[in-house]
Amino acid sequence: xxxxxxxxxxxxxxxxxxxxxxxxxxxxxxxxxxxxxxxxxxxxxxxxxxxxxxxxxxxxxxxxxxxxxxxxxxxxxxxxxxxxxxxxxxxxxxxxxxxxxxxxxxxxxxxxxxxxxxxxxxxxxxxxxxxxxxxxxxxxxxxxxxxxxxxxxxxxxxxxxxxxxxxxxxxxxxxxxxxxxxxxxxxxxxxxxxxxxxxxxxxxxxxxxxxxxxxxxxxxxxxxxxxxxxxxxxxxxxxxxxxxxxxxxxxxxxxxxxxxxxxxxxxxxxxxxxxxxxxxxxxxxxxxxxxxxxxxxxxxxxxxxxxxxxxxxxxxxxxxxxxxxxxxxxxxxxxxxxxxxxxxxxxxxxxxxxxxxxxx
Amino acid sequence: xxxxxxxxxxxxxxxxxxxxxxxxxxxxxxxxxxxxxxxxxxxxxxxxxxxxxxxxxxxxxxxxxxxxxxxxxxxxxxxxxxxxxxxxxxxxxxxxxxxxxxxxxxxxxxxxxxxxxxxxxxxxxxxxxxxxxxxxxxxxxxxxxxxxxxxxxxxxxxxxxxxxxxxxxxxxxxxxxxxxxxxxxxxxxxxxxxxxxxxxxxxxxxxxxxxxxxxxxxxxxxxxxxxxxxxxxxxxxxxxxxxxxxxxxxxxxxxxxxxxxxxxxxxxxxxxxxxxxxxxxxxxxxxxxxxxxxxxxxxxxxxxxxxxxxxxxxxxxxxxxxxxxxxxxxxxxxxxxxxxxxxxxxxxxxxxxxxxxxxx
DNA sequence: TTGTAAGCGTTATCAG
DNA sequence: CTGATAACGCTTACAA
Numbered sequence: 001x002x003x004x005x006x007x008x009x010x011x012x013x014x015x016x017x018x019x020x021x022x023x024x025x026x027x028x029x030x031x032x033x034x035x036x037x038x039x040x041x042x043x044x045x046x047x048x049x050x051x052x053x054x055x056x057x058x059x060x061x062x063x064x065x066x067x068x069x070x071x072x073x074x075x076x077x078x079x080x081x082x083x084x085x086x087x088x089x090x091x092x093x094x095x096x097x098x099x100x101x102x103x104x105x106x107x108x109x110x111x112x113x114x115x116x117x118x119x120x121x122x123x124x125x126x127x128x129x130x131x132x133x134x135x136x137x138x139x140x141x142x143x144x145x146x147x148x149x150x151x152x153x154x155x156x157x158x159x160x161x162x163x164x165x166x167x168x169x170x171x172x173x174x175x176x177x178x179x180x181x182x183x184x185x186x187x188x189x190x191x192x193x194x195x196x197x198x199x200x201x202x203x204x205x206x207x208x209x210x211x212x213x214x215x216x217x218x219x220x221x222x223x224x225x226x227x228x229x230x231x232x233x234x235x236x237x238x239x240x241x242x243x244x245x246x247x248x249x250x251x252x253x254x255x256x257x258x259x260x261x262x263x264x265x266x267x268x269x270x271x272x273x274x275x276x277x278x279x280x281x282x283x284x285x286x287x288x289x290x291x292x293x294x295x296x297x298x299x300x301x302x303x304x305x306x307x308x309x310x311x312x313x314x315x316x317x318x319x320x321x322x323x324x325x326x327x328x329x330x331x332x333x334x335x336x337x338x339x340x341x342x343x344x345x346x347x348x349x350x351x352x353x354x355x356x357x358x359x360x
Numbered sequence: 361x362x363x364x365x366x367x368x369x370x371x372x373x374x375x376x377x378x379x380x381x382x383x384x385x386x387x388x389x390x391x392x393x394x395x396x397x398x399x400x401x402x403x404x405x406x407x408x409x410x411x412x413x414x415x416x417x418x419x420x421x422x423x424x425x426x427x428x429x430x431x432x433x434x435x436x437x438x439x440x441x442x443x444x445x446x447x448x449x450x451x452x453x454x455x456x457x458x459x460x461x462x463x464x465x466x467x468x469x470x471x472x473x474x475x476x477x478x479x480x481x482x483x484x485x486x487x488x489x490x491x492x493x494x495x496x497x498x499x500x501x502x503x504x505x506x507x508x509x510x511x512x513x514x515x516x517x518x519x520x521x522x523x524x525x526x527x528x529x530x531x532x533x534x535x536x537x538x539x540x541x542x543x544x545x546x547x548x549x550x551x552x553x554x555x556x557x558x559x560x561x562x563x564x565x566x567x568x569x570x571x572x573x574x575x576x577x578x579x580x581x582x583x584x585x586x587x588x589x590x591x592x593x594x595x596x597x598x599x600x601x602x603x604x605x606x607x608x609x610x611x612x613x614x615x616x617x618x619x620x621x622x623x624x625x626x627x628x629x630x631x632x633x634x635x636x637x638x639x640x641x642x643x644x645x646x647x648x649x650x651x652x653x654x655x656x657x658x659x660x661x662x663x664x665x666x667x668x669x670x671x672x673x674x675x676x677x678x679x680x681x682x683x684x685x686x687x688x689x690x691x692x693x694x695x696x697x698x699x700x701x702x703x704x705x706x707x708x709x710x711x712x713x714x715x716x717x718x719x720x
Numbered sequence: 721t722t723g724t725a726a727g728c729g730t731t732a733t734c735a736g
Numbered sequence: 737c738t739g740a741t742a743a744c745g746c747t748t749a750c751a752a
Contacts, residue, residue: 060729420745
C-alpha cells in the first residue's frame with residue numbers, strides 16, 4: 001500500500017521529527033524526557049507524536065538498551081488450578097509496570113522445560129519466573145543463566161535462589177488455632193498424598209500448634225491418602241467407626257473436607273455442633289457451596305505471584321536476594337466451624353468446655 | 361567484563377562469521393539457509409555458531425522482517441477455570457511453531473482491556489487471540505487493527521471476525537441422545553444463569569433433540585438459576601416435591617449436577633436406577649468424585665484453543681476466514697447414567713426400549 | 721559463491 | 737538547547 005522499500009509502514013520517530021520540524025535526535029530526547037530540551041520544543045514533538053499516534057518500536061529500542069521489557073513465565077503445568085492465581089498476580093504486577101509477560105508451559109516434562117527455557121532466553125527476556133506445580137522443592141534452573149530467576153509456588157532446591165511459596169506450616173498452625181478458638185481440643189487430621197510437602201507441612205504445623213497446648217492429633221497424624229473427596233469420605237468413615245472421639249476434623253484440602261462433610265452427614269454427626277470441619281486452599285467453589293459452608297485456609301496465591309513478580313523486577317534492577325520466602329496465609333471462617341463447642345445453640349446444655357486452657 | 365562500548369555481551373553473528381572466517385553476510389545466509397552458499401561453508405558457519413552457542417538476536421531480526429514471532433493473548437478474566445484449557449491448547453499450538461505468547465489480562469474491565477490491547481500492539485505482536493470469559497458474544501476489537509484477531513470461547517459479535525466457541529447446542533443434543541440411548545424418556549433439565557448463552561444453547565439443543573422424538577422436557581425448560589450446587593439441590597427438591605415424574609435429570613453444569621445428586625440421595629432416589637443424572641463441562645474434579653461418578657459432556661476446550669491458535673497462525677500467514685466455528689463436544693459416560701432403565705440390576709432382559717425410534 | 725554496504729528505528733555521543 | 741552521526745545485530749540488494 002505504501003511506496004517504501006522496506007519497513008513495516010508504521011510511523012517512526014523520523015516521521016514525528018519531521019512533523020515537529022526538529023531533528024531525529026531531538027525528537028528522541030523529547031520523547032524520553034532525558035537531556036535538555038526546551039519545553040516548547042518538547043511539546044511540539046509530543047504533539048506531533050500524538051497526531052501520528054506514534055508508538056516507539058520496541059525492537060529498535062531493545063537493540064541498544066540491554067533490557068527488553070519482557071520477562072518469561074515458565075510454568076510446569078498450566079493445567080493446574082493453583083497456578084492460575086499465581087499467574088494472575090504476577091501478570092498484574094508486571095502489567096502495572098511496563099514489562100510484559102512471555103508465557104511458556106513445560107507440561108510437566110523436564111525436557112520440554114529445558115526447551116522452553118531456551119526459547120525464552122532466546123527471546124532475550126530480562127528475567128524468569130518459574131512457576132511450579134506443587135509446593136515441593138524443584139530442581140534449580142538458575143545455573144549458568146545471566147538473567148535473574150525467581151521461583152514461585154515450588155521453591156528451588158538451591159538455597160542460593162530466591163523462591164516464594166505459601167506457608168503451609170503456618171497454615172496448619174493457624175487452622176488449629178482457629179479450631180482451638182472454637183473450643184475444640186480433640187482434633188483429627190485427614191490428609192492428602194504424603195509425597196506432597198504441602199500435606200506434610202500442614203500436618204506438621206497443626207501438630208506443632210497442638211503441642212503447645214499439650215495436645216496431639218487424635219486418630220494419628222498419618223492419615224495420608226489420595227487428594228480427593230473419596231478419600232475424605234472413606235477416612236472419615238473409618239475414623240467414626242474406630243470409635244475415636246473427635247470434635248474437629250481438619251482436612252488437608254477442601255476436597256477432602258467435602259468428602260468428610262458428606263460422610264459426617266451420613267453418619268448423623270452434626271457440623272459444626274458435633275464436629276467442626278475445616279479445609280485448606282479456600283477454593284470458593286467448593287467451600288462456599290458445601291453444607292455447611294466450609295471454613296478454610298486461604299493461601300493467598302495471587303499475592304504470592306505478585307510478590308514474586310515485584311521481587312523479580314527488583315532483581316532485574318540489580319538487587320540480589322536469596323532464600324525461600326513463605327507467603328502469609330489466613331483462615332477464612334465459615335459455618336463449618338461456626339459454633340463454640342457445646343453451646344446450647346440448637347437447644348442443648350452441657351458446658352463441658354475447657355476454655356480456661358486458653359493461653360491468651 | 362567485556363571491553364565493548366555497548367552491547368549485551370552476547371555473541372553476535374559477527375563473532376560467528378569471524379570464527380568461521382567468512383563475511384557477516386555469508387554467515388547470515390548460511391544460518392538462514394537462503395541464497396546460495398557452498399555446503400562446506402555453511403557447515404563451517406553452523407559449527408562456529410554451535411561452538412559459540414550463538415542465538416540470533418530476535419530484536420535485530422524483527423527490525424527488518426515485518427513479523428515478530430510473537431502473538432498476544434488477551435484474556436478477559438484469567439481467574440476462570442474455562443480459560444485454562446484454552447490457554448494451554450493455544451500455548452501448545454504456538455509453541456510447536458516458533459511463535460511465542462505474550463499474555464495480558466483485562467480483569468473483566470473493558471477500559472483495562474483497551475489498555476492491554478494497546479500494550480500488546482505496541483509490542484508489535486503478529487496477531488491477537490482474544491479469550492473470553494463466557495460463551496456470550498463479546499464486542500469486537502478488530503476495528504482498525506492491522507493484525508489478525510481470533511476470538512476464542514466468547515465469539516465476537518461481528519460476523520466478519522473469526523471466532524471459536526464450544527458447540528453448546530450440540531452438547532445439549534448429544535446429552536439427550538445419550539439419555540435416550542439409556543432408555544430415558546422423561547427428562548428434566550435444571551439450568552444455570554439465563555444470562556449465559558451456554559445455558560440457553562444447551563437447553564435449546566436438548567429440547568430440539570427431544571422434539572425429534574416427539575418429546576419435551578418434563579418440568580419445563582425454564583428452570584434457570586445461579587450456577588452452583590445450591591441451586592442444583594433446591595431445584596431438584598422442588599422437582600421431586602412437585603410430583604413430576606422423571607427418569608433423567610440433565611443439569612446445565614457439573615456443579616448443578618453435584619447438587620442434584622446430593623438432593624436425590626436425600627430423597628431416596630437411586631442414581632442411575634431411578635434417575636439418570638448428567639452434567640456439562642466434564643470437570644473431572646467434580647465428575648469423577650461424584651457419587652456415583654457423573655456422566656458429563658466434555659467441551660474440548662483445549663482443542664478449541666489449539667484450533668484457534670492454528671487458525672491465527674494461518675491468518676498471520678495471509679489467509680482470511682470469518683464466522684463462528686463451533687468446536688466439537690462429546691459425552692463422557694460414567695456411572696450416573698450407567699444403566700438401562702428398568703433392568704433389574706445384575707443383568708436382565710426387559711427390552712422396553714424404544715430403540716426402533718432411531719433415525720439412522 | 722562470497723563480500724560490501726545500505727538500511728531497519730532508536731538511543732547515545734559529541735560537536736555546534 | 738539542538739543536530740549530525742555512529743552504534744545496536746541482522747537481513748538483503750548489489751557487486752565482485
